[in-house]
Amino acid sequence: MPLHRSLRLRLPLALALGFAAPCLAGAATPIKVMLLTGQSNQYHDWAKSAPVVRDALASTGLFAVDVVTTPPKGADMSGFAPKWSDYAAVVMVYEGAEFPEATKAAFVAYMKNGGGLVTVHDSDNAFPYWKEFNEMIAVGGWGFRPNGTIGARDATWGPKIRWRDGKMVLDAETPGNASHPPRGDFVVKTRTPDHPIMRGLPAEWLHANDEIYSHLRGPAKNVTVLATAHADKTKTPTASGEHEPMLMTITYGRGRVFHTTLGHVAPRDTAPFPSIQCAGFIVTLQRGTEWAATGKVTQKVPADFPTAAKTSVRAP
Template sequence: MEVANSPRIKVLLLTGQSNQWHNWKVSSRALASVVEDESIFELDTIVSPSAGEDFSEFSPNWGDYDVILLDYEGDEWAEDVKSAFVDYVRGGGGVVAFHAADNAFPNWVEFNEMIGVGGWGDRDESVGSMVRWRDGEMVLDDASAGAMHPDAFEFQVETRAPKHPVMKGLPASWLHAIDEQYSCLRGPAKNLTVLATAIAGPEIENGTGEHEPMLMAIDFGEGRVFHTTLGHVGADDTETPLAMKCAGFIETLYRGLEWAATGSVTRDVPADFPSSEKTSVR
């Protein structure tokens, strides 16, 4: 939907590198298609140099955009580019960290604060705690563990912050299409709100039995960050996977983009949003 007389939200999709377990070409194509389908957004895309190539000309003008959609896990940026990004977000810019973007930049202190928690990249206890949901509240867990996930499966996503603009009106629980369920992510977890969680029981290989954060909102200075761990695209995938076709993934992405950019959400819950019993893919 588009609010009458409202300017379109300017989105920059930043992509171009992923590790050996992901395929940024497929995920960024799917993200671009989804964002372009929604009239409140105006999308530009920047593809970074490939791994090991020259980054000297890589210098996005962050301030041209209301929100940066990160589908990137790769080479470090130059210090001045990183500094400008920090200033952009701290000054009120929006960020959406998509799935494997939370594996990026393990040694960049401010980035870890922006995304709240991250995975892999040798992230250990030194970068912060794991975030869990226990007895109705967020808990910081300092136990020793590294990021992992079970094999992809359908799982329930449970709303934990029903009054937050991103989650308002969404079901208390909904069945997400087959996807990786990230677990044991860890980081500073400053100014972080858990929006939704999911659990893989101990009967599932690599299931932690913990309610792990799937959707998060983080305040960073005056800026807002929406972190979604959903939407895995495997290295060998050539077509958009069900995880990214899930109406729940798409709607929460839309809401996260709008909230990160503006601080509010104008969207109604779509009729095809998943229920607790049935997935819904587009």
């Protein structure tokens, strides 16, 4: 077939398939993200943290964020069945009642088929007995036992993730379960600078007034440690003394998980909330959510990112 004829035939086909649509529309379609929240244990307050997380995501202009709120603590969860597959990623600020079995199974299928999950601080305490959730987050802590006391995740849940001698190691030997030093500012250290979420971020930055989650345990499979923080024994004698994982990615089936342990907000706290208004928390959340949803990060690192010496807390 002569070349000119071939082009003539192909152009209308390309238009019909919508290849030219992004140019005509002028802007990319927003990425659909579900912010899933609605229950906390007595140490956290989703009603304070979730709106800050929502605004952080919306402010990028990249995401269309739907907030999905579960029934409140103690209420009937049997009808809770969000349509996971409508979303490119699910961002979880949740530690509460178990979802119905069918809802959990649908979420596992969504993730295995290439879904995205972002878990924020509180969510490390969620679903200690949900095997697949433990695999998605790699490690977690605390969690309610069937008798209602906190502290389900123990040594039988799996090893701890440590950063020693320049690499990630799994520690199944050292005793001790989830804990954290008292809240304060601490340095977050980049460990995988070439990951799309971390590219362009400083090697170290000072995070504002948060908890260094320590001794988290779980299956710890298919996990990459993006950043750590030192739980310093010289500052707190009960600290682990280890470089604890703060930011992680996990591959689950064809799904992608961004796990941030940062973001403590207590029920008695009043705004501002430095831990989640820290530009470092916000930017890693925004970048981690884009990566979980698409596998890429297109966002530039803003000028107000904290430095190793100075925190950077944004106005609400």
